[in-house]
Amino acid sequence: MTAADIDATTALLRQRLGAVAPRIAVLLGSGWAPFAEQVQGAVDVPYADLPAFPALAVGGHPGLLRCGHIGDSGDSGDTPVAVLAGRKHAYENGQADGMKGAIRSLAAWGVQVLVQTNAAGSLDAAMPPGELMLVSDHLNIAQRSPLIGEPGDGRFCDLSAAYDPILRAQARAAAQAAGITLHEGVYAWLLGPQFETPAEIRMLRALGAQAVGMSTVPETILARHAGLRVLALSMITNLAAGMEDQTLSHAHTLATAREASARAVAVLAAVVQALKD
Numbered sequence: 001m002t003a004a005d006i007d008a009t010t011a012l013l014r015q016r017l018g019a020v021a022p023r024i025a026v027l028l029g030s031g032w033a034p035f036a037e038q039v040q041g042a043v044d045v046p047y048a049d050l051p052a053f054p055a056l057a058v059g060g061h062p063g064l065l066r067c068g069h070i071g072d073s074g075d076s077g078d079t080p081v082a083v084l085a086g087r088k089h090a091y092e093n094g095q096a097d098g099m100k101g102a103i104r105s106l107a108a109w110g111v112q113v114l115v116q117t118n119a120a121g122s123l124d125a126a127m128p129p130g131e132l133m134l135v136s137d138h139l140n141i142a143q144r145s146p147l148i149g150e151p152g153d154g155r156f157c158d159l160s161a162a163y164d165p166i167l168r169a170q171a172r173a174a175a176q177a178a179g180i181t182l183h184e185g186v187y188a189w190l191l192g193p194q195f196e197t198p199a200e201i202r203m204l205r206a207l208g209a210q211a212v213g214m215s216t217v218p219e220t221i222l223a224r225h226a227g228l229r230v231l232a233l234s235m236i237t238n239l240a241a242g243m244e245d246q247t248l249s250h251a252h253t254l255a256t257a258r259e260a261s262a263r264a265v266a267v268l269a270a271v272v273q274a275l276k277d
Contacts, residue, residue: 001051001100001101005052006105008052009052009053009102009105012045012049012050014109016045017043017067018067023113024080024112025081025114025115026114026116026117027087027099027115027219028083028085028087029087029116029119030118030254031257032117034261034262035083035268036066036085040068040070042067043068044065044067045066045067046063046065047063047102053102054087062086064085066085070273081272089192089193090144091192091193091214092193096144096145096148097148098218100146103219103226104222104226107227113228113230114220114223114229115232115233116216116219116220116230116231117268118216119257120212120213120235120236121196121237122238123201123204123212123240124183124211127236129236130260131183132175132180132181132234133182133210133233133234134168134175134233134234135187135211137163138220139186139188140189140217141189141190144191145218146218146221147222157225159220162221170271170274170275171233175271180263180266183210185210185211186211187212188211189216191214201240204240211236213234216232236260
């Protein structure tokens with residue numbers, strides 16, 4: 001991925017999806033794909049058509065950029081949105097910068113807010129499968145950065161408010177208005193692709209994490225470096241290793257996510273609409 005790829009991608013986005021970008025982009029993780037079906041007036045562009053976007057090879061990540069709006073067509077309350085159906089994970093090739101081109105192209109197009117979603121394991125028995133967690137902060141346990149090799153002082157990116165406090169307050173209010181419980185906590189990123197051991201889960205709990213997963217943190221770093229504000233939601237698909245008698249697998253993650261998706265999508269739609277101002 002080069003600067004020329006980003007320029008070409010930005011030009012294609014403007015040509016196919018409009019000169020004015022939606023303020024909000026939503027990056028869909030495992031189990032969140034049905035949200036794309038909520039987009040009205042949709043125009044689709046495959047990742048394969050966009051030079052700076054990655055090729056994807058993980059189930060549940062179709063690799064499609066969909067632009068439209070959330071809300072009933074013609075309603076003044078409609079929220080324009082760009083939906084990224086799928087992400088490149090660091091566990092696929094060991095590199096944390098798989099979404100660099102996509103996020104930088106969105107920023108160059110004019111997107112201002114990145115809403116991230118993921119599937120995660122819970123480290124808190126009071127937050128069982130099917131629940132949703134608003135990410136308040138993260139632990140980069142993998143200690144990988146998508147900014148390695150970046151020139152200049154801009155690479156020393158401030159993450160003291162990585163997950164925007166104002167956006168989080170708006171998300172909490174939207175969930176409360178919908179009558180849905182939205183937990184809040186720290187998300188720990190491990191590289192994967194293997195699941196964690198019980199000892200690793202005990203370590204993460206001691207460090208203050210409430211959920212664990214294999215994504216989101218690199219994209220947050222990239223988005224903040226590009227000047228985007230970030231909000232993130234985790235769909236809890238399992239209790240972490242050692243907390244229940246359950247064999248963990250990606251198939252189990254997707255199956256649980258499918259069961260919880262209707263509720264999760266409803267919350268995400270309400271949250272996105274609450275962020276429009």
